[in-house]
Amino acid sequence: MTAASGTAVRVGVFGLLGSGNLGNDGSLEAVLGYLRRERPDAVVDALCGGPENVTARYGIPATRLHWYRGEYRTASRAGAVAGKGLGKLVDVFRTAAWVRRHDVVIVPGMGVLEATLPLRPWGFPYALFLLCAAGRLTGTPVALVGVGAAPIGNRATRTLVRWSARLAAHRSYRDAPSRDAMQAMGVDTRRDEVHPDLAFALPTPPAGRTPDTPGHVCVGVMDFHGGDDDRAAAGEIHRRYLEGTTRFVRALVEDGRAVRLLTGDECDAPVVAAILGAVDSPLVTAAVTASLDDLMKETAAADTVVATRYHNLICALKAGTPTLALSYAAKSDALMADMGLGAYCHPAREVDADRLLEQFRALEKNAADARQILAERNRDAVRRLEQQFTVLTAALFPAAGRTPAHAPRETR
Structure with missing residues (x-):
């Protein structure tokens, strides 16, 4: 498929990628493998936490997720507080400009809709909300693919996460409790599917031991x-x-x-x-x-x-x-x-x-x-992930003659 202009389809990937978390990077690797198989014409780049690492490892251009470099450090001085505050405003325009350059944006896996680890609402939840809102405003579909979710106690975080999910054009989850959590937060999940974690799509290494070799x-x-x-x-x-x-x-x-x-x-x-x-x-x-x-x-x-x-x-x-x-x-x-x-x-x-x-x-x-x-369960996981990728292709890369990516869409 090509974009409406006849150029190669432009795909953005988004998240705390290249930041030292191997699970997040594994989800990215699985989605890049899917794109290479199904959309070899795609031009891919990232908006992420560790752009230098993503470019070095995966060979795709990458942009820093936050304008303010000290986003995830505690701000105790007035200058740091002001820098964070200014960064929130600048990121509105940076994120919208980045999203606008793409035909599709994919958030590959990760627990982006949960707070099972310590999390401030104006960090990643705010960044995800900006992404999904920009996608809705610019007409660029944002897909939350195989993501994790969980009940959230903090009201501000819960509100940002709920609206991020509502504004996304496509959602799928890595387990049933994630879908249940989003439904409990007021998100209509009737069309959302559950599939195994994206990491199950990665190649399995050969067995490292034999039964007669003590491990x-x-x-x-x-x-x-x-x-x-x-x-x-x-x-x-x-x-x-x-x-x-x-x-x-x-x-x-x-x-x-x-x-x-x-x-x-x-x-x-x-x-x-x-x-x-x-x-x-x-x-x-x-x-x-x-x-x-x-x-x-x-x-x-x-x-x-x-x-x-x-x-x-x-x-x-x-x-x-x-x-x-x-x-x-x-x-x-x-x-x-x-x-x-x-x-x-x-x-x-x-x-x-x-x-x-x-x-x-x-x-x-x-x-x-x-x-x-x-x-047995691994064979089933591979089969279910193949089904997810088939659904994803139909949702994000419709056949020629279907509605172009940037055409207006009804609000869910």
């Missing part, structure tokens, strides 16, 4: 401080999480098990360092990963995975490795249930090392059954 245990950790409504108790939540996870790793080492620590974001490094220092054993090592592919290779080489971050779980499940979730949000529970391992969840807010060890041993006892279940 190690991967433990995926996170700089976890609770959600957006837990700011007052964030320090205590983090202390309990770290102490419980450290005790669990120490118990594995005392059983003679090798442990490989995994992360999913640059901010997780201090947690790894704390566990390495506390356990102080050559049996505990830390993986260096730069992509979901790296994470999948690590999990494929393991006997078992115990992980917190959502996309650590996806990588382990996609690799077919028996997995136990340190669950911090409904999305983790829903993912594990969808993949047939719903019994193997443990609350990240209250890590009980003894109970976690019991669940871990039960999972290892049933490892063969778990691997068979995961093989």
